[in-house]
Amino acid sequence: MTQEIIPAGKRLALSSGLAGLSGARPLLDRTGTVARLADILRAQITEGGLPPGTQLAEHAVAEALGVSRNTLREAFRLLAHEELVVHEPHRGVFVRTPDAGDVRDIYTTRRLVECAAVRNADSAPSGAVAEIRAVVNAAQAAAAEQRWNDVGTADLRFHSAIVALAGSRRLNDMMRRVLAELRLVFHMMADPHRFHEPYVHRNAEIAALVERGETDAAVGALLAYLDDAERQLLTGIAERSTQSSESIT
């Protein structure tokens, strides 16, 4: 009677998420098997193929991907360190199910880092501002063609580009991980389409302000963006937790 993290009927439902993977290749290139394993699982998790709460049983996943359990466990350690999965002592690893506290923590981190990065826009590394513009254009193109999944991807890449204004590799890496976590939250929302759509225009506005050197205004717009997004996600999570024991298709 510890926790009921898992919907209790959904464990080991990873056949769906891992089905279309050409995993049966015990061959290694430059990166090494473990790193590629982590890439595959990370992609599956962030793309929504393995929704929050699903258990990643060693034997099943190892067989599905054509690797040994030892190798897989090494990849699990990486993902656990990135907080994409949780490692419960003698129970196994599960795709993380972020709660309201996680959302608040992620957004305090984002507010601090992203706003400070924008304030540093003057002395940003060359090409950083251009990258922001490029991502905004990609987002608008995706929105025009109603490719909402790509819109969500572009949104996260936009904010990665914002962080890149600070010019620190470690900061970039950290925020990339945090934004990957945030994707888990997106997949817990009702319909991600509606969520991302209004932010396309707001991102474009922020980008324009940064380009024009109006950093204070840009920071203000960014703060408003983050506050709105956080609020929306928190209400989304609250709704989800009330309809707890329903059947999940």
Added chain:
Amino acid sequence: MTQEIIPAGKRLALSSGLAGLSGARPLLDRTGTVARLADILRAQITEGGLPPGTQLAEHAVAEALGVSRNTLREAFRLLAHEELVVHEPHRGVFVRTPDAGDVRDIYTTRRLVECAAVRNADSAPSGAVAEIRAVVNAAQAAAAEQRWNDVGTADLRFHSAIVALAGSRRLNDMMRRVLAELRLVFHMMADPHRFHEPYVHRNAEIAALVERGETDAAVGALLAYLDDAERQLLTGIAERSTQSSESIT
């Protein structure tokens, strides 16, 4: 002729660092063997027992600590993800040797995060300011008794306490890792004593400014601190790299 990371006579000199460890305990408590392994190695690395560049050969370390090679590799993945060690494909894992670029990157990260955290001092979580004061007192006590190693520890804990003003667990974790990396740089310096000593007083000053609510002045003092420390470390690294092929006691 790739790199000369290792002093070429110092590889596998981990007998010194791992000698006094009660590693021969194949018993697991709450945390799990892998996590404890990582703790042991992390401590050894940050305390200077395993200086930058030393190779951590799987067989030797596994035997010294009384664990299997597979288990040890899982711990290595964690440390590699924390950037305390580097994993060279088919060559092994080595204690990281930070270069000037790393120092610059670490300090841009610190400038951004720590200054922003101080600016958030008004709405900091309760007890955060008191913790800063406590660490400053500990540092002054250690300095009075010439326990320079403890002074260095207190210095890093001081800055962790600064970051805690932001009130984000993820930010705390990230900066704890960055500061652990910074310890590697300290151990590359000539004498760490001289390095830490002057900062005891400066930390106390910053703490006082934070307590009095003079955040702007506190940020200014913190920035000056970080700039000076970075400059000092960069010159220290430059000196070290010029006397490259000397015998190392």
Added chain:
DNA sequence: GCATATTTGTCCGTATGTATA
């Protein structure tokens, strides 16, 4: 430049302890 020894990368089988039905 080549042959050999060492080390890593990956796999398998297995014993033990833990959690759950």
Added chain:
DNA sequence: CTATACATACGGACAAATATG
């Protein structure tokens, strides 16, 4: 409470890559 399933950790094996003489 027993039984089953699973994670944990170990040890050995082999191929591949690297380092050494």
